[in-house]
Amino acid sequence: MPHDLVWQRYLLCALALALAAIALPMAAAEALRAATHRSAPAAEMIHSEATLGWLRGDLWGADAMAVAERANAGEDAARQAFRRAAQWALSLAPYQPQLWLRLAKLDESDPLQAGQFNAVVKMVYYTAPADDAAMADRLQMALSAAGPTDEELDELARSDVRAMIAHGRLTELSAVYQNLRPGARAFVQRAVKAIQPDLAPRLDAPG
Numbered sequence: 001m002p003h004d005l006v007w008q009r010y011l012l013c014a015l016a017l018a019l020a021a022i023a024l025p026m027a028a029a030e031a032l033r034a035a036t037h038r039s040a041p042a043a044e045m046i047h048s049e050a051t052l053g054w055l056r057g058d059l060w061g062a063d064a065m066a067v068a069e070r071a072n073a074g075e076d077a078a079r080q081a082f083r084r085a086a087q088w089a090l091s092l093a094p095y096q097p098q099l100w101l102r103l104a105k106l107d108e109s110d111p112l113q114a115g116q117f118n119a120v121v122k123m124v125y126y127t128a129p130a131d132d133a134a135m136a137d138r139l140q141m142a143l144s145a146a147g148p149t150d151e152e153l154d155e156l157a158r159s160d161v162r163a164m165i166a167h168g169r170l171t172e173l174s175a176v177y178q179n180l181r182p183g184a185r186a187f188v189q190r191a192v193k194a195i196q197p198d199l200a201p202r203l204d205a206p207g
Contacts, residue, residue, distance in 0.1 A: 046059075046062050046063050046066045049062070049063075055092060056092070056093070057089050057090070057091070057092030057093020057094075057096070058089075058093050058096070060085065060088055060089035060092060060093075061086075061089040061090070061093060061096045061099045063085060063089070064082060064085035064086040064088075064089045064099060064102075065098070065099065065102065067081055067082045067085045068082045068086075068102050079106060079110070082102075082106065083103070083106060086099055086102065086103045087103075090103075094123070094127065095127045095128075096127065097123075097124050097127040097128035097131055097134060098134065100120060100121075100123040100124045100127060101124045101134060101137055101138060101141065103120050104117065104120045104121045104124060104138075104141045105141065107120055108141065108144055117145060118145050118150050118153055121138065121141045121142050121145060121153060122152065122153060122156065124138045124141065125138060125142075125156045132163075132167075135160050135163065135164060135169075135172075136164075136169075136172045136173075136175065136176055138160065139157055139160040139161070139164075139173075139176050140176050140179065140180075142154075142156060142157040142160070143157055143176070143180050143184040143187060143188070144180070144184070154187070157187070157191075158191050161173065161188060161191040161192060161195070162191075162195055165192065165195055165196055165199065170199060170202060170203075173188070173192075173203065174202070174203050174204070176188075177203045177204075178203075178204070188203065189203065
């Protein structure tokens with residue numbers, strides 16, 4: 001057999017083994033999920049699934065959300081554990097808007113993360129631009145941004161205001177509005193007046 005064909009076979013075998021090393025844990029993770037499908041898995045089970053499917057960002061995302069549920073907002077160690085878990089999951093699978101949103105809520109209350117807060121909120125928009133369920137929460141986050149004006153984030157917030165008016169969600173918009181600081185309220189007032197002026201007075205008491 002020609003020498004170069006022998007090496008080609010070795011390379012193909014090595015590739016097959018590498019693929020098997022990746023695929024087998026993934027299959028084991030799916031089997032574990034199927035075994036626990038009928039009942040809500042405990043946090044330990046979720047972590048086991050993520051460990052088996054070690055390259056599955058969605059599984060690590062579920063693990064991070066489980067960490068967030070257990071974390072006490074007043075405990076810095078728990079908050080940092082969630083941050084590490086979320087950042088790892090998002091590095092593998094960035095298209096997890098609910099995880100970005102949860103991370104933004106954590107960053108909002110952490111002065112040390114102020115510099116990256118706007119970027120995290122933008123990722124909520126980028127990963128789910130048509131997510132109606134998260135619209136009110138992400139608008140609240142966008143309008144809570146501190147520091148210099150961010151024109152891109154402002155435009156993303158205006159798009160949510162437009163969508164909420166278009167879909168008759170003034171009650172939700174009003175709830176967001178009433179929880180904002182004065183400067184952000186003025187932003188919403190201007191955005192509403194530019195779209196449908198007669199709705200602006202109803203932000204304080206929608207019908």
